Amino acid sequence: MCGIVGYVGKRPVVDLLLKGLGQLEYRGYDSTGIAVERSGEKKIEILKSEGKLENVARLAKELDQAAKGATCGMGHTRWATHGKPTTQNAHPHRTGHVVLVHNGIIENYAEIKREMASKGYHPVSETDSELFGFLVLEEMKAGKKLRPAVTASFRRITGSCSVVVMSDLEPGTVVGIRNGTPMVAATDPKGGGILASDAQPLLDLTKDVIFLEDGVGVEITEAGLKFFEFANDAEVRPATTHLDWNAENMEKGGYPTFMRKEIFEQPTAIVDTLNATLDRAKTEAFPLAKHRASDLLLAAEEIVFVACGTSWHAALLGKYWIEKYARIPVAVELASEFRYRDPVLKPKTLVIGITQSGETADTLAVLKDMKKRGVPTAAITNVRGSSISREADGTFFTAAGPEVGVASTKAFMAQLVTLLCFAGARSKVGPQAAGIDPKVSKKLFEHTLALPHAIQTFLGDEQGLAKQVKAIAKALDDAKGFFFIGRGYSFPMALEGALKLKELAYVYAEGYAAGELKHGPIAMIEEGMVVVVLAPKDSWRDKTVSNLEEVKARGAKIVSVGEAGDTHLRSLSDHWIPLPHLEDEALLPFAMAPVVQLLSYEIALLKGTNIDKPRNLAKSVTVE
Numbered sequence: 001m002c003g004i005v006g007y008v009g010k011r012p013v014v015d016l017l018l019k020g021l022g023q024l025e026y027r028g029y030d031s032t033g034i035a036v037e038r039s040g041e042k043k044i045e046i047l048k049s050e051g052k053l054e055n056v057a058r059l060a061k062e063l064d065q066a067a068k069g070a071t072c073g074m075g076h077t078r079w080a081t082h083g084k085p086t087t088q089n090a091h092p093h094r095t096g097h098v099v100l101v102h103n104g105i106i107e108n109y110a111e112i113k114r115e116m117a118s119k120g121y122h123p124v125s126e127t128d129s130e131l132f133g134f135l136v137l138e139e140m141k142a143g144k145k146l147r148p149a150v151t152a153s154f155r156r157i158t159g160s161c162s163v164v165v166m167s168d169l170e171p172g173t174v175v176g177i178r179n180g181t182p183m184v185a186a187t188d189p190k191g192g193g194i195l196a197s198d199a200q201p202l203l204d205l206t207k208d209v210i211f212l213e214d215g216v217g218v219e220i221t222e223a224g225l226k227f228f229e230f231a232n233d234a235e236v237r238p239a240t241t242h243l244d245w246n247a248e249n250m251e252k253g254g255y256p257t258f259m260r261k262e263i264f265e266q267p268t269a270i271v272d273t274l275n276a277t278l279d280r281a282k283t284e285a286f287p288l289a290k291h292r293a294s295d296l297l298l299a300a301e302e303i304v305f306v307a308c309g310t311s312w313h314a315a316l317l318g319k320y321w322i323e324k325y326a327r328i329p330v331a332v333e334l335a336s337e338f339r340y341r342d343p344v345l346k347p348k349t350l351v352i353g354i355t356q357s358g359e360t361a362d363t364l365a366v367l368k369d370m371k372k373r374g375v376p377t378a379a380i381t382n383v384r385g386s387s388i389s390r391e392a393d394g395t396f397f398t399a400a401g402p403e404v405g406v407a408s409t410k411a412f413m414a415q416l417v418t419l420l421c422f423a424g425a426r427s428k429v430g431p432q433a434a435g436i437d438p439k440v441s442k443k444l445f446e447h448t449l450a451l452p453h454a455i456q457t458f459l460g461d462e463q464g465l466a467k468q469v470k471a472i473a474k475a476l477d478d479a480k481g482f483f484f485i486g487r488g489y490s491f492p493m494a495l496e497g498a499l500k501l502k503e504l505a506y507v508y509a510e511g512y513a514a515g516e517l518k519h520g521p522i523a524m525i526e527e528g529m530v531v532v533v534l535a536p537k538d539s540w541r542d543k544t545v546s547n548l549e550e551v552k553a554r555g556a557k558i559v560s561v562g563e564a565g566d567t568h569l570r571s572l573s574d575h576w577i578p579l580p581h582l583e584d585e586a587l588l589p590f591a592m593a594p595v596v597q598l599l600s601y602e603i604a605l606l607k608g609t610n611i612d613k614p615r616n617l618a619k620s621v622t623v624e
């Protein structure tokens with residue numbers, strides 16, 4: 001779960017690496033480093049530091065001309081797995097003339113460590129990564145050039161990871177291999193090429209990029225890119241993907257944080273995802289665009305969603321919608337649990353992995369396992385070329401655009417859009433469709449098309465919902481802890497609200513199905529606790545209001561989220577956030593999402609946490 005960038009060409013590499021690492025910091029940010037080849041010298045210089053990129057950027061200012069003139073180098077931003085986040089454990093690691101960066105895990109590191117110790121190699125860091133350098137050094141000692149030495153060494157290790165290696169002895173060369181964690185490469189139109197853990201650092205140079213498959217590596221020199229399989233060193237020619245992502249998308253666009261920008265981009269994410277999921281040339285309700293994944297969805301008799309975190313909450317809503325509108329059974333599974341179970345799946349079950357990053361290790365592992373068992377698989381992801389999109393039999397791409405804030409907001413919204421479209425589309429096909437009134441999905445479709453406008457109006461600008469939520473957040477600053485409660489569609493939103501608050505503000509928060517409160521958690525309610533009650537005017541509202549009264553009677557402060565005209569609910573609440581009137585109760589989660597996101601955001605702001613990069617987290621969780 002680290003970020004890697006490497007470059008050889010004609011551009012000054014120090015700035016290029018620092019900028020690229022800035023774009024990859026979401027992958028991990030507890031230490032950073034760069035290695036650059038001093039111009040005119042056969043010598044690689046390393047700068048590294050614990051903490052954020054700014055520490056290395058400060059060191060880079062002190063570099064002499066030979067290092068500043070470098071046009072070949074690599075960098076790394078780390079999320080610690082083996083060894084503490086210290087400068088010593090930061091990448092790049094040097095072993096003799098070999099310098100490397102690594103993302104992922106070397107599972108057989110203990111065995112390699114023993115073997116290397118017997119040859120006199122002793123690591124100076126606590127990382128598994130450094131051992132890889134010993135292997136390469138040994139191979140080069142035996143007479144191999146850098147690239148074959150790297151592939152031979154890679155064949156010795158197990159576990160999913162990527163490495164990028166340079167050597168003082170082979171100036172102007174960067175060799176990278178991908179096996180289980182992502183790597184994207186591109187030719188620099190000015191000469192040479194670039195690689196990185198995702199496409200963002202490449203976009204300043206070109207939009208034509210190559211997503212490496214597992215098992216494939218790339219050698220970059222000023223002459224360009226050469227791709228090869230590490231298993232047998234054979235050269236390969238992977239396909240190029242043209243990305244329509246705009247480098248400007250990556251900037252904050254005037255917002256103080258990426259997360260805030262991404263919250264306000266949600267109406268656009270809804271529009272773009274509807275356009276991506278549906279065949280908009282057709283007038284019928286929910287006409288899914290035709291491709292492999294939509295064929296699989298329409299043929300399935302049961303669906304199992306697997307996901308983690310916020311994507312799992314989206315899956316729960318997907319279950320509610322699909323079961324209600326399409327009447328086919330849906331199971332929702334935590335990928336980290338499902339992968340180690342021995343599940344029983346009926347024939348014609350489709351397993352769908354939901355992951356905004358497309359790289360989440362547990363979700364990916366489930367799809368790989370299902371593939372081995374011959375179970376059809378599909379994916380919902382926001383990232384083209386991501387690992388899951390290459391693993392699944394078919395993929396639905398959400399169109400939220402790049403999401404940089406670690407907390408998922410617009411990508412979550414886009415997942416909801418896709419899942420709602422699944423429900424509408426599935427209501428029309430399959431044996432169960434005979435019993436479903438087509439008018440229902442037609443109405444839902446009309447209301448769905450009106451959704452982007454409704455959410456845009458609701459969100460408004462900084463003077464609207466955001467201002468109101470900010471004032472409430474201020475009044476809650478001294479809370480001992482939070483419960484988010486809801487029933488029906490509001491239950492997954494309660495889980496999502498609590499997760500957001502934990503990850504952004506680091507305060508105690510629980511999400512509960514309101515009906516579960518009296519089965520234990522109500523014992524936690526006392527003065528000083530805040531209960532956020534999600535009680536829009538839907539089929540569950542009255543029952544949730546009864547639960548509100550129970551916690552109010554026990555001293556909790558109440559923040560209610562309900563329909564604007566619900567004066568009774570308002571009168572029971574200490575703080576009140578009115579929702580817009582949406583024609584269909586199934587669409588209410590789209591309005592509740594920005595409320596819980598902004599509430600967590602504002603509380604986090606008051607606590608002074610790092611909103612875009614919360615502690616201990618990373619945007620894509622490529623380790624289990």
Ligand code: M6R
Nearest residue numbers: 309310311355356357360407408
């Ligand atoms: O990339 P994924 O959607 O697979 O990520 C899953 C979770 O790690 C992710 O949703 C996490 O819970 C977010 N940080 C929540 O905001």
